[in-house]
Amino acid sequence: xRVLLVEDDLPLADALASFLRGxxxxxxxxxxxxxxxxxxxxxxxxxVLLDLQLPDGDGMTLVPAIKRASAESVIIMLTAxxxxxxxxxxxxxGADDYLVKPFDTDELLARLRAVERRISGAAASVVTIGSxxxxxxxxxxxxxxxxxELTSKEWTVLRVLxxxxxxxxSREALLNALYGFDDETGSNTLEVFINHLRSKLGRSSIQTxxxxxxxxxxxxx
Numbered sequence: 242x243r244v245l246l247v248e249d250d251l252p253l254a255d256a257l258a259s260f261l262r263g264x265x266x267x268x269x270x271x272x273x274x275x276x277x278x279x280x281x282x283x284x285x286x287x288x289v290l291l292d293l294q295l296p297d298g299d300g301m302t303l304v305p306a307i308k309r310a311s312a313e314s315v316i317i318m319l320t321a322x323x324x325x326x327x328x329x330x331x332x333x334x335g336a337d338d339y340l341v342k343p344f345d346t347d348e349l350l351a352r353l354r355a356v357e358r359r360i361s362g363a364a365a366s367v368v369t370i371g372s373x374x375x376x377x378x379x380x381x382x383x384x385x386x387x388x389x390e391l392t393s394k395e396w397t398v399l400r401v402l403x404x405x406x407x408x409x410x411s412r413e414a415l416l417n418a419l420y421g422f423d424d425e426t427g428s429n430t431l432e433v434f435i436n437h438l439r440s441k442l443g444r445s446s447i448q449t450x451x452x453x454x455x456x457x458x459x460x461x462x
Contacts, residue, residue: 242357242400243284243418246270247277247300248292248319257290260346265380265396266353269421273297281310285417288356290349293320293331304335315356319344354378360404370406371459373442375399382442389441394419398434402447402457411454 244261248254249272258268269284271277274297289307293300300318307314317338318331328339338352354366357377366378374383380396382389391399401410401418415431435455439447448456 242266242287242353242397243421244268244288244290244353245277245280245284245286246290247272247274247295247303248290249273249295250292257346257349261350261353263393264350265393265400267397267418267421267424269423274300274303277303278306280422281306283422285311285414286314287360287418288315288317288353291316291318291336293318293322293327301331301334301336308335317349317352357400357404368403368406369459370403370457371446373446373459375403377403384442391438391441395434395438395441398431399438399457402455406457406459409450409453409456415455 244266246254246258246268248257248270251272254270254272258270261268269280271280272295274295277291286307291300291303291307300320304316307316315338316336317340318336319340319342320327320331321342322328323341331339340349340352354377358366366376368375368377372385374386376382377400380391382391382399397419398415401415412431419431419434435447435449443460445460446458448458450456
């Protein structure tokens, strides 16, 4: 999941970004409206975490630009404004969710997991695909009941594939989820992670669809 964090409080932004990256989210951080406007067309954002009080204006004015860039992006507003009227104004402007500062990072994580469930159509955090049981909340995978250890990047790829399983996910979509602006990428790095996942989950668990991308089937060997 690719997250754009728009937050001018640098210690808070660093803490949030570190927390989410440690849970296999790809996070890019900007601190102003101007930087956010420049970042929007540069990637497909699953979630935009949007502070409302920014140095160069009201973050709420960014909502229409986010929706123009990607109508499917989920906007979660982060703000110290705790009045009901402010929450209503934010939701009416197009935000999908609202967190009042200070908030617990686990609550934010729960909101992001809810976004994942909504995308995948799953009613719960545990998704069963073939012989695989994938727990999005605990970041764990069972293959025929046995735990499978994944690296952070492998989990990031799997997290995308498990949204809308049995459907193709393009190479571009997977790379978008894997790497932030400051990450270095190689020409074959995605294929390396796919091969690692196949070796752990089963050679037929991820299908290559020529010209389309990859599909998770869970049919472990």
